[in-house]
Amino acid sequence: MLDDMLDYLKDIRARPVWQPIPAPVRARFTEALPSQPSPLAQVHASFMQDILPYTVGNAHPGFFGWVHGAGTPVGMLAEMLAAGLNANLGGRDHIPIEVERQVVQWMRELFSFPDTASGLFVTGTSMANLMSVLVARVRALGADVREDGLAAAGARLVAYTSAGAHGCIAQAMDLAGLGIRALRVIPMNAQYQIDTARLEAAIVLDRDAGLQPFFVAATAGSVDVGAIDDLGAVADIAARHGLWFHVDGAYGALGMLSAVVKPLLAGIERADSIAFDFHKWGQVPYDAGFVLMRDGELHYRAFASPAAYLRRDTRGMAAGSPWPCDFGPDLSRGFRALKTWFT
Amino acid sequence: MLDDMLDYLKDIRARPVWQPIPAPVRARFTEALPSQPSPLAQVHASFMQDILPYTVGNAHPGFFGWVHGAGTPVGMLAEMLAAGLNANLGGRDHIPIEVERQVVQWMRELFSFPDTASGLFVTGTSMANLMSVLVARVRALGADVREDGLAAAGARLVAYTSAGAHGCIAQAMDLAGLGIRALRVIPMNAQYQIDTARLEAAIVLDRDAGLQPFFVAATAGSVDVGAIDDLGAVADIAARHGLWFHVDGAYGALGMLSAVVKPLLAGIERADSIAFDFHKWGQVPYDAGFVLMRDGELHYRAFASPAAYLRRDTRGMAAGSPWPCDFGPDLSRGFRALKTWFT
Structure with missing residues (x-):
């Protein structure tokens, strides 16, 4: 099976990028739940x-579009090893957690974040953006909002992003219960960046109207044209008005690894949170999103919820608190860090 | 590498379940971000x-605790194949989507759900529970809540679960912005099931107080003692009072595959939503959670948000709408379905 897969990747140039799915093949996937086990060889043949043959073709060198990463054979092998270990990265004391922590440390270095910054693997930037909104919400309203909900104090929160931003910023406002209407969509300038003069004017207007501006999401690599907002200017505005400064760097943030792109990202080191995907420019197999938070303590306070069956010990298998599950929405967590570490 | 991993799984009985991490090994994972590539053989040796040697031991037959699945070599091989394909299950027209749809269909069959039911792979039951709260919220308040947020109409929503429920139910209320205090924790009876008389009394009390009961989460396999709520009785109460009936079946729901456990789950076929993990009793490698929603149309309305760069076509690679990303929080999605399909 490994040889088949390596052969496939080796010969991929000779194959079509994409081909339509023949009806009989599609129909095969409407068969009922099998009641008996099938031999592995038969499943593999299928x-x-x-x-x-009927995948989207993003591993193909002729593929171009939709900001898909291609993956690599190394990432594939690492994913196989991770599945063999079958580690649950929710918590406890085991080395896979240290691998994830090392990647967190690497990202702190890359973005010049302090040692107290925290980071977490997630499915993708959509989830990382949602988490950033949730942590910013706790900073704006205090941890009581977790108990009391938004109905009490959340009515006045407003956020900002550019007309070129990814739709998942609006989705984050929706899922967090803040509402899409509480997101101000600021027009772009001629370089497809957020118009910073209009951003500041909108914040002032909202504040004068008695609202509570709390969050601005800048974009590093817009999905339509790849534009990078003027991060330094947005950081200045956020600092002046006390807003959480978030960078959606889904496919642009890892440009920090390139000497050519890095200067365009100046100001990203001032962010309160950065979201990006190793599965895009990083070419790590799907899925491997990541969020980096400057204030690790606040991040913890926004997600931690100790339960008796998650009792921590100071030694043995249940040691090592805080656990990754204290920093995000998932308790069972796959070993996304390994394929990233290998790549 | 494949041989190493298969050898490891073959000889796992001869190894310790868990061993402490020596300080020098732990220290190796504090090394700085490498600036040069490393040879694959060296990374593999590391x-x-x-x-x-330093994992939590849940693949070991001597491991017992915390409801971890063990995984299987078949699941590991499938994960390797999935990483080689590197499919993004967010959308477009390719056969991996059909594989996921087939698993959805299998789950409809298993739980006697209608053809109009929808399903989605997610990281785990924590996410599946959160999604169920979000869809129930749209049923209770209408799709306008996505635009307007909870501050306007959400103040009166209250939900119910048992004192034996998993902490992620409370977390779902927190993250969705409804607040943990809006979750009524109903005491358990002598069988560690939710006390249905008290559940109904609490609903009546809240309604009399002008609140809006909207959601009840029953548990199928509690995390402390494995208790299964009386799902039929909870379904009756939910129907009587117009509540969304959710089943958190994280590790119990797949008991439907066992002739012994299935009768204990009677009533689950009446749920509005069911959440569970293939990576527990299903022994699929981490992570592979799943959510099944009775009303696929409502599910779509609670998550779909078309954007221009996600334009759908009626033919070619961008066809096949609705896409899985229309049913959940993620746009980039790994191929969790394949390891499940293989297993």
């Missing part, structure tokens, strides 16, 4: 015949 | 020496 994979080779019915699945392998 | 994995074998520093990572493999």
